[in-house]
Amino acid sequence: MMERIRKQILQALAGGEISVYKLIDLQDASLPEFFQLLQEMEEGEIIQISDGKVGLTEKGRELAEKLGAKYFDVSCEHCEYTGLKIHDFFKDVLDKYLEIAKERPETVEEYDQGYISPEGVIKRVEFVYERGDLLKSRIFVVGDDDLFSIAAALTGMPEKIFVVDIDERLINFINKVAEEYSLPIEAMVYDVQQAFPEELKKKFDVFVTDPVETIPGLKLFLSRGVSTLKGPGCSGYFGITTLEASRKKWYEIQKMIHDMGFVITDMRRKFSVYPQDEKNFFRFQEKLPIVEKLGAKIDYDWYKSTLYRIEAVKDPKPLVEGEMIIDEAVYRDSESWATPYGAD
Amino acid sequence: MMERIRKQILQALAGGEISVYKLIDLQDASLPEFFQLLQEMEEGEIIQISDGKVGLTEKGRELAEKLGAKYFDVSCEHCEYTGLKIHDFFKDVLDKYLEIAKERPETVEEYDQGYISPEGVIKRVEFVYERGDLLKSRIFVVGDDDLFSIAAALTGMPEKIFVVDIDERLINFINKVAEEYSLPIEAMVYDVQQAFPEELKKKFDVFVTDPVETIPGLKLFLSRGVSTLKGPGCSGYFGITTLEASRKKWYEIQKMIHDMGFVITDMRRKFSVYPQDEKNFFRFQEKLPIVEKLGAKIDYDWYKSTLYRIEAVKDPKPLVEGEMIIDEAVYRDSESWATPYGAD
Numbered sequence: 001m002m003e004r005i006r007k008q009i010l011q012a013l014a015g016g017e018i019s020v021y022k023l024i025d026l027q028d029a030s031l032p033e034f035f036q037l038l039q040e041m042e043e044g045e046i047i048q049i050s051d052g053k054v055g056l057t058e059k060g061r062e063l064a065e066k067l068g069a070k071y072f073d074v075s076c077e078h079c080e081y082t083g084l085k086i087h088d089f090f091k092d093v094l095d096k097y098l099e100i101a102k103e104r105p106e107t108v109e110e111y112d113q114g115y116i117s118p119e120g121v122i123k124r125v126e127f128v129y130e131r132g133d134l135l136k137s138r139i140f141v142v143g144d145d146d147l148f149s150i151a152a153a154l155t156g157m158p159e160k161i162f163v164v165d166i167d168e169r170l171i172n173f174i175n176k177v178a179e180e181y182s183l184p185i186e187a188m189v190y191d192v193q194q195a196f197p198e199e200l201k202k203k204f205d206v207f208v209t210d211p212v213e214t215i216p217g218l219k220l221f222l223s224r225g226v227s228t229l230k231g232p233g234c235s236g237y238f239g240i241t242t243l244e245a246s247r248k249k250w251y252e253i254q255k256m257i258h259d260m261g262f263v264i265t266d267m268r269r270k271f272s273v274y275p276q277d278e279k280n281f282f283r284f285q286e287k288l289p290i291v292e293k294l295g296a297k298i299d300y301d302w303y304k305s306t307l308y309r310i311e312a313v314k315d316p317k318p319l320v321e322g323e324m325i326i327d328e329a330v331y332r333d334s335e336s337w338a339t340p341y342g343a344d
Numbered sequence: 345m346m347e348r349i350r351k352q353i354l355q356a357l358a359g360g361e362i363s364v365y366k367l368i369d370l371q372d373a374s375l376p377e378f379f380q381l382l383q384e385m386e387e388g389e390i391i392q393i394s395d396g397k398v399g400l401t402e403k404g405r406e407l408a409e410k411l412g413a414k415y416f417d418v419s420c421e422h423c424e425y426t427g428l429k430i431h432d433f434f435k436d437v438l439d440k441y442l443e444i445a446k447e448r449p450e451t452v453e454e455y456d457q458g459y460i461s462p463e464g465v466i467k468r469v470e471f472v473y474e475r476g477d478l479l480k481s482r483i484f485v486v487g488d489d490d491l492f493s494i495a496a497a498l499t500g501m502p503e504k505i506f507v508v509d510i511d512e513r514l515i516n517f518i519n520k521v522a523e524e525y526s527l528p529i530e531a532m533v534y535d536v537q538q539a540f541p542e543e544l545k546k547k548f549d550v551f552v553t554d555p556v557e558t559i560p561g562l563k564l565f566l567s568r569g570v571s572t573l574k575g576p577g578c579s580g581y582f583g584i585t586t587l588e589a590s591r592k593k594w595y596e597i598q599k600m601i602h603d604m605g606f607v608i609t610d611m612r613r614k615f616s617v618y619p620q621d622e623k624n625f626f627r628f629q630e631k632l633p634i635v636e637k638l639g640a641k642i643d644y645d646w647y648k649s650t651l652y653r654i655e656a657v658k659d660p661k662p663l664v665e666g667e668m669i670i671d672e673a674v675y676r677d678s679e680s681w682a683t684p685y686g687a688d
Binding site for chain 2: 133
């Protein structure tokens with residue numbers, strides 16, 4: 001596998017020196033794997049790194065040439081790899097969303113918060129719409145620092161959106177917006193570790209979440225979402241990165257999905273981008289392990305996630321229903337290199 | 345689940361009357377499920393069908409309005425939902441490929457052949473390139489009516505491409521092109537039902553296939569591909585439709601993938617389109633069950649597949665290694681409504 005990542009890096013650098021954060025975005029390994037490979041290639045004098053820029057050495061250039069490594073950006077510049085445009089109807093939704101989001105609470109490290117770009121939120125809503133999962137549906141959102149509930153409700157399509165989040169500031173903000181704009185949203189403070197409330201079980205058609213990417217975190221977030229679904233045919237949407245979740249972790253996640261009675265219907269690579277907004281989690285970038293390791297400030301939107309869609313083919317079976325207190329930190333494991341040190 | 349498909353249909357028709365083949369493309373159900381729902385909606389006087397066009401009845405329009413169903417095409421028109429453009433380097437590859445493909449053997453119903461669009465083939469090559477799976481790699485192709493091997497080899501990047509196909513005409517064509525253009529391709533006649541040749545096992549980095557979409561067919565095509573891989577980190581690319589493979593079948597496929605030691609890293613909906621070329625399988629459209637059922641000629645590129653990418657996280661373990669003669673037809677099951685009646 002690392003042989004492939006090495007080729008991705010050589011291809012990327014064959015086009016010239018680039019920011020190390022852009023390089024992260026042009027390869028598929030997790031952050032610890034990437035960092036180790038970077039060190040090996042530097043020690044092997046294939047690449048040189050300075051001031052957050054990575055380039056090929058003379059020896060590296062010879063190697064790249066011998067292999068025939070060339071850099072081509074094949075992603076569609078119009079939709080930024082998502083395959084979706086923002087339709088005029090949804091542009092109006094985006095405008096209102098942007099106005100509202102100005103007042104959003106800023107992310108706090110305590111809860112490992114971080115939000116995706118407004119355009120990414122709208123495209124997620126569009127994708128849910130396209131699947132027939134938005135119209136007159138009951139949607140449950142587990143953790144909503146993205147304010148997905150607001151974007152979805154602004155379309156006027158969902159019947160009801162219920163949000164749970166551990167952060168009271170966020171819940172108050174969402175409830176206030178819901179009231180002000182007469183949106184069918186209800187938000188409630190809830191920690192995924194607590195037993196899941198009976199009255200919310202089997203009441204929804206769709207769940208949406210951006211889980212914490214540790215195995216216990218994933219199990220909890222996905223189980224809580226799954227608990228809310230009515231039955232077969234219901235679906236879930238969530239983002240997972242390749243950066244803080246290696247392929248071995250993805251393998252475990254896919255097993256969980258299967259065991260809960262779901263098929264994966266979509267996996268859209270790099271669908272969601274976490275921008276460097278002043279309120280986003282890059283505010284405390286000095287507390288992110290990857291930034292410390294690289295010793296360079298973030299200068300590129302490198303943190304992206306793959307959008308999964310899953311659909312129940314059996315009666316949805318959450319892996320956890322009662323309380324599950326995680327002894328180790330909920331938010332961190334050995335791959336959490338983009339999670340602030342304070343998040344535990 | 346059918347409730348969701350019903351919403352997709354109402355949304356699609358809220359924009360006005362459309363070809364029934366376009367409608368197939370705007371919903372997620374398999375062909376038998378779609379057809380059944382179409383009949384129910386016609387009997388319920390929600391829709392009317394004539395001359396291959398579907399529209400809402402008066403009652404249907406009222407229902408759509410009550411629900412607030414609206415049609416928006418949210419797909420990016422520049423890349424046709426794929427997220428990828430064709431980069432200049434690959435445009436040159438496309439030009440050569442088109443020139444060569446003029447002489448391709450026409451599809452025969454006997455082998456359930458059908459090929460994806462040249463642009464789709466090139467984008468598949470680009471996606472393989474982007475993953476680092478093209479450069480100096482050894483690629484195995486199981487069934488190559490798409491002529492993927494030729495497109496990939498024309499980039500000059502792969503070390504070696506080995507093709508197996510049951511169709512001698514295709515094998516001869518590929519070998520002739522390989523010789524004429526000095527491409528590192530070797531093609532051999534082989535029926536996936538035969539025991540897999542020892543000398544081809546564990547010799548490749550990547551496999552590519554477009555499996556027959558019956559469970560035994562899928563098991564065979566994927567197992568043969570998996571047999572060729574060297575070890576963990578190696579990958580496979582293949583297309584599967586939602587039209588001839590329901591979500592229950594996808595669930596089984598995903599279990600197979602997991603059991604063979606693989607994680608799914610990508611699933612790109614509608615990535616590959618089967619165009620209505622004169623040599624393609626729509627030539628014998630009167631033999632396709634769906635065409636017979638609908639009683640309307642094809643007037644839209646409706647047959648598309650999702651591109652899967654899988655990656656071995658363990659030692660790849662094919663589900664079948666020896667001979668496996670399929671008693672029932674290899675090519676057909678109750679969902680094969682776009683497979684010609686002659687294909688068994």
